[in-house]
Amino acid sequence: MARFGGAQRVGGQPRCQPLDKGRVGGVQHGRACAPRGRWRADGGVLALPRTVEEVACVVRACADARVGIVPWGGGTGLVGGQIAAPGPAPVILSLERMRAVRAVHPDEGVLIAEAGLTLAEVQATARDAGRMFGLSIASEGTARIGGILATNAGGVNVLRYGNARDLCLGLEAVLPDGRVLHGLKRLRKDNAGYDLKDLLIGAEGTLGIITAASLRLHPIPARTGAAMLVVESPAAALALLALAQARLGEGVSAFELIGRTGPEFLARTMPEVRQPFARPPAWMVLVDLGLPGAMDPAAALEALFVEGAEAGLVSDGVVAQSEAQRAEFWTLRESIPEANRRIGAVSSHDISLPLSEIAEFLDRAGQALARIGEFRINCFGHLGDGNLHYNVFPPEGGSRDAHEHQRGAIKTCVHDLVDGLGGSVAAEHGVGRFKVGDLERYGDPTALEAMRAIRAALDPAGIMNPGAVLRAPG
Amino acid sequence: MARFGGAQRVGGQPRCQPLDKGRVGGVQHGRACAPRGRWRADGGVLALPRTVEEVACVVRACADARVGIVPWGGGTGLVGGQIAAPGPAPVILSLERMRAVRAVHPDEGVLIAEAGLTLAEVQATARDAGRMFGLSIASEGTARIGGILATNAGGVNVLRYGNARDLCLGLEAVLPDGRVLHGLKRLRKDNAGYDLKDLLIGAEGTLGIITAASLRLHPIPARTGAAMLVVESPAAALALLALAQARLGEGVSAFELIGRTGPEFLARTMPEVRQPFARPPAWMVLVDLGLPGAMDPAAALEALFVEGAEAGLVSDGVVAQSEAQRAEFWTLRESIPEANRRIGAVSSHDISLPLSEIAEFLDRAGQALARIGEFRINCFGHLGDGNLHYNVFPPEGGSRDAHEHQRGAIKTCVHDLVDGLGGSVAAEHGVGRFKVGDLERYGDPTALEAMRAIRAALDPAGIMNPGAVLRAPG
Structure with a gap:
């Protein structure tokens, strides 16, 4: 597999001013490596925020400076959504330090998890509460909840419990302008406006960065x-x-x-x-x-x-x-x-x-x-x-x-x-960077135009995971 | 309950030129009445298209002339999403003539239905094929599939089968510029790009008009x-x-x-x-x-x-x-x-x-x-x-x-x-026109801004069901 990007710095100094260690929970020049060692995300800056406010701070700084951001979860994606494209070095924003279980409501079948928890950690937390989280994939020991939702992961129990999307009741996310979307609802039914949750899920980090999720648990089968x-x-x-x-x-x-x-x-x-x-x-x-x-x-x-x-x-x-x-x-x-x-x-x-x-x-x-x-x-x-x-x-x-x-x-x-035959060439792994051309070739042109319009509306500077899902304009 | 709107014509003649009877499947000046007789949608023009191309023709004409469109299904909505707001008379676009069952795939558990079919008709078609459609609401004899999806209807079996959203695999829809989104997939898993289906579902006709849907069927419990x-x-x-x-x-x-x-x-x-x-x-x-x-x-x-x-x-x-x-x-x-x-x-x-x-x-x-x-x-x-x-x-x-x-x-x-207490004031009936103020009062401000940005991106002229969900600008 090709390796994308290189550890270039932008003009000798990172252009992203507020990224000092104290302020955003630890920032360094560096890279993040996929667990299988096949791909790396190389960037001028690696940001390791600990809170949603710190994520927002990084995103605002990048928006101001027009520096790209590549969100990084467990690095287990298979379509290159987590690796930097050629061009100016982006900020690698890893969610690995946001690992709190914010709440567990076993009676409701709800668990509120931060993006940096691995799927296995979420499964174990649910089990400890007498419930189950119905998503299971081979990389669950490494894959993190933020990436799992950003890519709408599938796996072996979709038949019964659905994709990641079906197991998420609400999101907290940082939008491309640095504002925080507060949507950690614990509700089964909520028709109050457009379904932004499902738009962010599967957008592979191009419309915002998921920082926490309200997840749906099921009874453990007897x-x-x-x-x-x-x-x-x-x-x-x-x-x-x-x-x-x-x-x-x-x-x-x-x-x-x-x-x-x-x-x-x-x-x-x-x-x-x-x-x-x-x-x-x-x-x-x-x-x-x-x-x-x-x-x-x-x-x-x-x-x-x-x-x-x-x-x-x-x-x-x-x-x-x-x-x-x-x-x-x-x-x-x-x-x-x-x-x-x-x-x-x-x-x-x-x-x-x-x-x-x-x-x-x-x-x-x-x-x-x-x-x-x-x-x-x-x-x-x-x-x-x-x-x-x-x-x-x-x-x-x-x-x-x-x-x-x-x-x-x-x-x-x-x-x-x-x-x-009416199928999809991006069934459960997503589009990432490797299938951008496939989406253009096989996708409905009207759908593609609508996606581009939505992306431009929410991220006019094009800083969020540039080159993933949709080709960067220009 | 208040009645909204009046049968005003725009400047004496409808400004929407191509709306002659032969071309768009029958257009007349008129109104559509809710089955309970409480509300009416009064417009200068009632359009009754028979095909998605005819819907697209009406929408393009309205987009060119900047005339609003109020989509009309069974008229059973409870929050005024289907009634015209005060102001220039909109075109009432009724889907009642688009009533074909385009395909039934019992082995796959899929039924492709046009928007004008009532829920009861869809249930009966599924049953005849040895399957069931898992949505049930009191108004199912009158409510139409287009409106059911536009409002993400719920009902008594959500506990098991989910909302309308969970029972839809794909959509055909006419976007606000008159282009047709061809998305009638029969797939359980498809991560090829943004989730436009779920954005249109629950948008109450403000982002496009649903003309047909690929619906998910379940086995009939023994x-x-x-x-x-x-x-x-x-x-x-x-x-x-x-x-x-x-x-x-x-x-x-x-x-x-x-x-x-x-x-x-x-x-x-x-x-x-x-x-x-x-x-x-x-x-x-x-x-x-x-x-x-x-x-x-x-x-x-x-x-x-x-x-x-x-x-x-x-x-x-x-x-x-x-x-x-x-x-x-x-x-x-x-x-x-x-x-x-x-x-x-x-x-x-x-x-x-x-x-x-x-x-x-x-x-x-x-x-x-x-x-x-x-x-x-x-x-x-x-x-x-x-x-x-x-x-x-x-x-x-x-x-x-x-x-x-x-x-x-x-x-x-x-x-x-x-x-x-972390609840929603628009759980299953939607926002419509009656709860626009509630959404503004209780909704997350960042979410509201994102909704407005998406609406402006897809419908810059603001013609789609103006005044529903979000206040019309200006």
Whole structure:
């Protein structure tokens, strides 16, 4: 992956005057590194504010000086939204010191968290209060709440609990002029004016900096269970999901599709990960349940297996007999991205499709890529959401470098197909800097114009995360 | 209620040139009347477009001529968002002829509906396809999908399925410059740029006109049931809700609080409505369940009653033994607003509160209103959402007219209390024209400035539903 930006200072001195250590909670010349070490945000100044007032102070100073700001959470984003673009060095504004749990209201199912808390910390706080926070992603130990909301993160439980957006009741944020939006409501219903919360969520730091959020908690399901079921095809998997939801309603917490290549990569690169089947099947699904106390998850999964087998959808399966086995299933699923990294992808795609177009997409994409070259496909993802991670690898024994020249053609091929079937080429990871061109190519022109108008209205100087989501003007 | 506007023409001829009958699907001078006959939208021109292109044509013409547009759906809004303000006559743009079901995808749980379909028609279409549309409001036979989304309608099943916003996957809309936003996606996950969908939803027609929507359907619960349970207090009702959700998860579809005054008004004005208790209790809740096939709703409700009684929360109850009895419970609940109308309220409030502040609010509001005068309070609503309809009536035998002079003091008293407890004074009915001043008084100033900036950016001429949500500039 390319590294963006460089540790240039603007004119020898940072132009951002008030950024002295005492005033904004610690500012230094420096950089922030992504935990995977792949990307860095290099800037003339690294600001580490401790309070929303200090964030506002930094933003006002940058607005006055017309210096760009790149907000920094856990650095785990996958589309370059957190890295500085070429050009004048921005201020890197890290939220890592804003880590307070401001309030927990277990009876209301509400937790008010500052942006610098990691997702895992929020999950643990909710659990300690007898509730759960229904978002789960592989990087939850590092990803921070501010970034999770700024990118509207998804993950494995969207099927049941929704995206980050659906789990947020209100925001505190610093707008591009340095003013503070006070919106930490604890309300389920509030139609008092425009939905600024949802505009800021998913704007990837280009319309303001989220400093705290009022998060929605759910009851912890009384009983949980999981199964790995071998399905004939992705279409069969979708039919099985419909069966499961008809039987169990919202009790289906996750429904993950796993193609053969993922377990094969795992067997090679991470043999310590236990596999449920001696030979990885072409397709399997990980079904996770969270049920009321009156229902038995293992029995429900066995009944689902029987019904699925009778309908010709399922041919084999393993039902977890303990929480440890359930955790093993999830370890397999969550280790696939790391196995992918160890093998080395030519091209990776975070796509979503209308559910009934998934089978069609997989057929056509396989055929179209075969016309470009010989590849292995690792397709896995959140089937219930229509969200696939569709990753293209060199053939057995091949090297990704030998396919560098095909990367553009692969990307265009996959994305054109997705777009033609009514899908999205930025499903859960966002646009960042890497997909700005994709948004321009595939986005609705009227929508893009409206986005630009909104951005210009709220951030006329264009200082907020410049170059992310929308190309910087001029 | 005041009637706004008058059937004035602008300068003798409508200034909106292209509005001839053939071109925009039928245009006439006229008015649209709310079904309850309380309010009218009077304009110089009534436009009745049949297609999105015709809507765009009307909007472009109005933008060129700087004539205001008031969008008109079913006319059932309660805050005057659909009625013309004083001043130059606007064009009334009714969506009533855009009534196509463009597509139904039962396997995906998606229905694409034009704005002029009533909610009841959408519900019926979903049901015919073996699915359900999870929004239910008293006016569903008349309210249209365009207005429902424009106002982010709520209703009795928000607890389980969310507001209108949560049930919409994408929009087609005409923006204030007449350009068409093509966003009828069928996707569960799409992070490609700013969330314009949620900005338009709840903007009450001030940022564009919704012409069609991609709606999310749910599986029909296998088994349903309902109970009316007598609770000691609103606090006990909340504790009972927590018990119910711990037992039954998302199976709790609705949890409605009903104070004594509602059934008393019903007994007087609509004696044909059957009541479950000989003497209305101070507080009762209507609990509605939709469960997987493996669970028995009546047994679950009886178990909840026993557990609630043991915890000292519930003292009496009736469990529906048939769908007909369940329907009777709902008839009681849904008839309360009509009973209120027949009695005649001095002041009505659509408020929401953090769940743990509800008991406090009811105590303090009762005391504060007693200092203003003698009133009867009818409080009922969607307890699980913290959304109460808090309506103030003259004392037994009194007339609302005798309290006209107290209306302002009552409103200020209730709204100040709500605001002080972190609530909203526009919970599910929106801002419209009646609550513009409330939004200015209670809204976050930074949020209001951001709303104005967005409105000015998208609608510089200020033609879209002028005077709704935000005061027209100048």
